[in-house]
Amino acid sequence: MNSEKITKFILFAVSLIILMISAGIVLSLIDGAMPTFKEYGLSFIFSPDWNPTEGRESYGALPFIAGTLITSLLALLICLPLSFSTSLFIAEYYHKTKVASILGSMVDLLAGIPSIVYGLWGFYTLRPLIISLGLSDQGFGVFTSSLILAIMIIPYATSLSNEIITMVPTELKEAAYSLGATRLEVISNVIIPNARSGIVASYILALGRALGETMAVTMLIGNANIIPKGLFSTGNTMASLIANQFGEAQGLKLSSLIAIGLLLFVITAIVNAMGKFIIKKLS
Amino acid sequence: MKKLIILLLAVVLLASCGNNQSKEDSSSKKVTLTAAGATFPMPFYNLAFKKYTKETGLLLTYGGIGSGGGIRSLKDQVVDFGATDAFLSDEDLKEMTFNAIHIPTCIGAVVIAYNLPGIDEIKLSDQLLEDIFMGKVTNWNDSKIKKANPDVELPDTKITVVHRSDGSGTTFIFSDYMSKISTEWNEQVGRGKSLQWPTGLGAKGNPGVAGTISQTEGAVGYIGSEYAFAQKISYALVQNQAGNYIKPTIESISASAQGAIPADTRVMLTNSSDPNAYPISGFTWVILYGEQAYNGRTKAQATETAKFLQWLISPEAQSVAQSVNYAPLPAKAVELSTEILKSITYEGQPLLN
Numbered sequence: 319m320n321s322e323k324i325t326k327f328i329l330f331a332v333s334l335i336i337l338m339i340s341a342g343i344v345l346s347l348i349d350g351a352m353p354t355f356k357e358y359g360l361s362f363i364f365s366p367d368w369n370p371t372e373g374r375e376s377y378g379a380l381p382f383i384a385g386t387l388i389t390s391l392l393a394l395l396i397c398l399p400l401s402f403s404t405s406l407f408i409a410e411y412y413h414k415t416k417v418a419s420i421l422g423s424m425v426d427l428l429a430g431i432p433s434i435v436y437g438l439w440g441f442y443t444l445r446p447l448i449i450s451l452g453l454s455d456q457g458f459g460v461f462t463s464s465l466i467l468a469i470m471i472i473p474y475a476t477s478l479s480n481e482i483i484t485m486v487p488t489e490l491k492e493a494a495y496s497l498g499a500t501r502l503e504v505i506s507n508v509i510i511p512n513a514r515s516g517i518v519a520s521y522i523l524a525l526g527r528a529l530g531e532t533m534a535v536t537m538l539i540g541n542a543n544i545i546p547k548g549l550f551s552t553g554n555t556m557a558s559l560i561a562n563q564f565g566e567a568q569g570l571k572l573s574s575l576i577a578i579g580l581l582l583f584v585i586t587a588i589v590n591a592m593g594k595f596i597i598k599k600l601s
Numbered sequence: 602m603k604k605l606i607i608l609l610l611a612v613v614l615l616a617s618c619g620n621n622q623s624k625e626d627s628s629s630k631k632v633t634l635t636a637a638g639a640t641f642p643m644p645f646y647n648l649a650f651k652k653y654t655k656e657t658g659l660l661l662t663y664g665g666i667g668s669g670g671g672i673r674s675l676k677d678q679v680v681d682f683g684a685t686d687a688f689l690s691d692e693d694l695k696e697m698t699f700n701a702i703h704i705p706t707c708i709g710a711v712v713i714a715y716n717l718p719g720i721d722e723i724k725l726s727d728q729l730l731e732d733i734f735m736g737k738v739t740n741w742n743d744s745k746i747k748k749a750n751p752d753v754e755l756p757d758t759k760i761t762v763v764h765r766s767d768g769s770g771t772t773f774i775f776s777d778y779m780s781k782i783s784t785e786w787n788e789q790v791g792r793g794k795s796l797q798w799p800t801g802l803g804a805k806g807n808p809g810v811a812g813t814i815s816q817t818e819g820a821v822g823y824i825g826s827e828y829a830f831a832q833k834i835s836y837a838l839v840q841n842q843a844g845n846y847i848k849p850t851i852e853s854i855s856a857s858a859q860g861a862i863p864a865d866t867r868v869m870l871t872n873s874s875d876p877n878a879y880p881i882s883g884f885t886w887v888i889l890y891g892e893q894a895y896n897g898r899t900k901a902q903a904t905e906t907a908k909f910l911q912w913l914i915s916p917e918a919q920s921v922a923q924s925v926n927y928a929p930l931p932a933k934a935v936e937l938s939t940e941i942l943k944s945i946t947y948e949g950q951p952l953l954n
């Protein structure tokens with residue numbers, strides 16, 4: 319009984335610490351962002367201007383919100399067919415074979431590569447490739463960053479989807495087969511409806527990861543503080559801007575960077591909430 | 602289980618004993634100086650600090666956190682001195698708790714690096730700099746570039762402007778020069794550690810800009826001279842106020858500091874009127890408080906700080922600066938700095954005499 323109480327107390331205390339840390343982060347972000355919101359109000363979110371030059375300072379978050387959302391959603395779009403096919407290959411078609419287990423661990427390995435390495439690879443290999451394909455003059459931009467982001471989030475989308483797809487009861491699948499269904503019909507009529515919410519959850523997780531990615535994006539997006547004009551235009555994301563400009567920032571600029579951090583936090587929270595809502599709707 | 606806990610406790614106790622002892626030792630014997638700030642002079646400071654530690658045994662640490670960070674650290678009184686590439690404005694000075702003073706430590710320059718295979722010399726006039734960095738001239742075979750470089754066979758390659766994505770003293774010096782030579786730049790972009798760029802793409806730090814330029818044909822950008830010289834990047838000859846095209850070298854950078862320097866040394870050296878001067882040059886400074894008794898600092902700490910800075914502007918340290926591609930201070934700047942160092946006090950008493 320006594321040990322039970324102790325365990326309960328420890329668990330409670332640890333959970334409380336986590337809760338306090340999250341609350342502390344939010345509070346200090348709000349506190350730091352206050353001067354900016356006092357100066358610009360909500361128009362900070364919609365202003366396309368980011369001018370840190372002393373004497374003509376003007377800050378707006380729109381270019382970075384646009385950059386973040388465009389690169390992340392594009393990355394999700396590119397990653398979708400790749401990782402979905404991979405999940406089906408690993409968890410359904412070649413389930414429990416050697417090929418599948420090797421492929422599975424290769425995909426997991428992708429998650430272990432530090433983002434700076436992805437950045438380097440993108441800088442020295444992917445970018446020249448894009449230039450030589452004639453897609454863009456200098457190879458930096460939204461598309462290049464989305465491509466690298468897509469590769470980075472594949473393992474997040476794939477491994478969870480794998481689990482979910484394998485968890486679809488074999489009885490259901492066998493029943494479908496016995497009714498004369500083809501493999502494709504089993505996938506579209508049995509596996510997808512059953513695993514739907516889990517698969518969506520895995521893509522939301524992947525999107526969340528893409529939103530916050532900093533290093534690889536900063537090396538490839540071109541860091542121009544403008545709203546991207548097209549797929550191959552340069553731009554900047556929220557995380558990348560903060561990483562770049564935090565060192566020299568002070569005063570209103572510092573506060574604006576913190577405000578962008580707060581907005582990124584809010585966007586991630588919204589994405590997560592949307593994910594939870596969709597999962598609830600689907601299951 | 603019990604044994605394990607006892608063992609753990611014993612280890613923790615032992616470890617903490619060891620720590621205490623070593624701390625007491627170091628504080629009773631040695632003074633440690635802490636400094637932080639600009640990354641621009643870091644190769645010089647790293648080498649000079651190491652040399653000074655070797656000679657005197659005084660421990661020095663330097664954090665390359667950026668000029669803004671250096672100023673903030675001094676304001677928060679967590680360092681013995683800060684370092685910055687942009688001098689404090691009158692407004693900044695007012696915000697400091699105590700009277701802050703500037704000591705220049707060396708001269709650096711900003712070079713215009715480019716990537717045009719097979720072309721090892723290119724001349725850029727004031728007008729061309731404006732046109733290129735404002736995005737008005739977008740191809741290397743533009744007639745304006747040809748006019749300034751009649752002997753060079755310019756390729757039909759698009760110009761990609763590369764600038765810093767992080768705030769930086771290098772950007773400050775470059776934009777200060779641009780504001781002086783171009784009214785259009787002055788009106789539309791202005792001077793600062795980070796800017797609203799009319800064109801181009803950003804890369805982080807000198808290595809980022811240099812790497813992007815070397816990987817992109819037709820790229821042009823600005824890089825700190827200390828980095829460019831060490832990396833053997835091709836860089837342009839820039840037209841100075843007298844109209845001469847000058848190659849950035851230690852000598853031509855030094856020449857930019859031959860003009861008048863105010864008593865507090867707060868001056869930008871860009872666009873020097875000296876006919877041999879490379880025009881995009883600038884001092885880098887350390888900043889500290891004129892009254893050293895603050896935040897519980899001991900007199901020993903204050904004395905060591907002043908002594909070290911006195912050494913940093915001495916010929917011995919200046920030759921270290923030269924070995925890592927900075928131009929040494931001119932005699933006038935050393936003279937002024939010596940005066941400023943002598944004015945440093947501890948509880949009203951001067952530290953050096």
